Amino acid sequence: MKTILLVDDDPDQLEQLKFHVERFGYQPVVASSQKEGELMLETMKPDLAIIDLMMENQDSGFILSYKIKQKYPDVPVIIVTSVTAVSGMKFSLETEDDKRWIKADKYIEKGIRPDQLHREINKLLKV
Amino acid sequence: MNILKVLVVDDEPGIRTGVTRVLRNFTVGFPFMDDDFSFETVETGSGEEAIEILDKEPIDIVLLDNKLPGIYGIEVLEYIRQQEYDTQVMMITSYASLDLAVKATNNGAYNFVPKPFTPQELKAAMESITKHLYLKRMTKKLNEQGKHVRFQFLSVLSHELKSPINAIEGYLKIMQDKQAGDAIDDYQVMVSRSLERIKGMRGLIMDLLDLTRIESGKKKRNIAPVDITETARMAMHSMEPLAIQKSVKIHFISDEPHYINSDPAEIEIIFNNLLSNAVKYNVENGEVFLSITDNPMEVVIDVKDTGIGISEEEIGNLFKEFARIRNSKTKDITGSGLGLSIVKKLIDLNHGSIAVSSKPEQGSHFRVTFPKH
Ligand SMILES: Nc1ncnc2c1ncn2[C@@H]1O[C@H](COP(=O)(O)OP(=O)(O)OP(=O)(O)O)[C@@H](O)[C@H]1O
Ligand SMILES: [Mg+2]
Numbered sequence: 001m002k003t004i005l006l007v008d009d010d011p012d013q014l015e016q017l018k019f020h021v022e023r024f025g026y027q028p029v030v031a032s033s034q035k036e037g038e039l040m041l042e043t044m045k046p047d048l049a050i051i052d053l054m055m056e057n058q059d060s061g062f063i064l065s066y067k068i069k070q071k072y073p074d075v076p077v078i079i080v081t082s083v084t085a086v087s088g089m090k091f092s093l094e095t096e097d098d099k100r101w102i103k104a105d106k107y108i109e110k111g112i113r114p115d116q117l118h119r120e121i122n123k124l125l126k127v
Numbered sequence: 128m129n130i131l132k133v134l135v136v137d138d139e140p141g142i143r144t145g146v147t148r149v150l151r152n153f154t155v156g157f158p159f160m161d162d163d164f165s166f167e168t169v170e171t172g173s174g175e176e177a178i179e180i181l182d183k184e185p186i187d188i189v190l191l192d193n194k195l196p197g198i199y200g201i202e203v204l205e206y207i208r209q210q211e212y213d214t215q216v217m218m219i220t221s222y223a224s225l226d227l228a229v230k231a232t233n234n235g236a237y238n239f240v241p242k243p244f245t246p247q248e249l250k251a252a253m254e255s256i257t258k259h260l261y262l263k264r265m266t267k268k269l270n271e272q273g274k275h276v277r278f279q280f281l282s283v284l285s286h287e288l289k290s291p292i293n294a295i296e297g298y299l300k301i302m303q304d305k306q307a308g309d310a311i312d313d314y315q316v317m318v319s320r321s322l323e324r325i326k327g328m329r330g331l332i333m334d335l336l337d338l339t340r341i342e343s344g345k346k347k348r349n350i351a352p353v354d355i356t357e358t359a360r361m362a363m364h365s366m367e368p369l370a371i372q373k374s375v376k377i378h379f380i381s382d383e384p385h386y387i388n389s390d391p392a393e394i395e396i397i398f399n400n401l402l403s404n405a406v407k408y409n410v411e412n413g414e415v416f417l418s419i420t421d422n423p424m425e426v427v428i429d430v431k432d433t434g435i436g437i438s439e440e441e442i443g444n445l446f447k448e449f450a451r452i453r454n455s456k457t458k459d460i461t462g463s464g465l466g467l468s469i470v471k472k473l474i475d476l477n478h479g480s481i482a483v484s485s486k487p488e489q490g491s492h493f494r495v496t497f498p499k500h
Pocket of ligand 1: 330404405432435445451457463464466467491
């Protein structure tokens, strides 16, 4: 079974992600902070990671994503956030410039429908 | 394109030219910046000359070796701090000397690059120092315009309001589609989590009302002699249900009335927040001691608890808006992080002061002092 690392500092968001990922037939592994996520990575290599952007800091998700890519360049990373609506700052993976800094494969807004999330996961896992 | 001036201070010419070469075609960009940054280097082999250069022209970043022929790098760092130059310093050295590391950090060095370093390491270090520099200058600019505080408050606030809404919405959608089963019992946890999040939101709204009260109430405060002892007793009673729920005992120590001139509603908010914290962040069978005493000049309120305590580095942030300490012990305790910032505002308004001492695992002590006149 493929393992998906889920990182979110909101216990309920994390619970719901876990619930959905299990239903999709994957094995969820959870962490509730950037730090905890980093610790997990020392002992495991997930097949994919889904990370909340704003945790301890506004850019925790970016940093964790960056670290995952440093260690396991082949593990796809999805960043989940509602940051655009909140801060007015635009983050996307459209331009080459953004891709160089935000080392994630997909960027999705919170509140995405579970079936859409499922599709994105499958696409990145190539199943 | 923004150009940052980098002063490279190292007595090894090889390192100096190496840095210049690496930085020549290097740029740093972030999605939230309009422009990329590139670098222009100035080199010197001694600390004395570094100071001369710093006095002459504005330098954005200094890469500073410690072991120099004349004065040491650390002294250059000290000089930069004394002069309050708007310059970020990165020490080029090894981590080996802990002593130096501590001293340099205390003197405001941003980071260390271990020597010898690869071009990759230098670039990574430059990227982070550039981001830091940019954010620092940005913050300064916004602060000068008075915009920053408000912007930050609103953006954090909407984040704090959105999180519970997202959480509750997520649970409701799962229920709507009956994704966890057909029986209502399959959703028990989701329902109680949703109710918990609603409770948190209500608390946040109450805090916001208190805040607006402070901001608008500056004009229409109802100042009169207030018996602090009486207000404290009332607050204690309203905290009782929460205390019982958490098996925490509140002891009240004060025998006589203590008057100050204030608005009774303000004093009540202060007590409510301090007491609710002392109960919330307590342990099973913990205790809270509330005492009110006075001396010729002031009335002194002490709220002590035997709870989880606060570490030294976290004490500094306590009174900031939305500051919540996140660790395994506070994980399941709801709160908005506004309580103490409200308390601080109200105490300022009443010309009082507040002090905190705390030890993790042992408990906290909040002391509020109000002048009698
Ligand atoms: N007596 C205490 N013991 C241990 N930690 C405390 C205590 N009082 C406050 N804290 C810590 O300080 C943080 C800030 O407290 P504050 O009262 O401002 O916010 P809150 O309790 O999280 O939310 P609110 O009071 O707005 O509902 C808390 O999240 C908690 O981690
Ligand atoms: Mg509180």
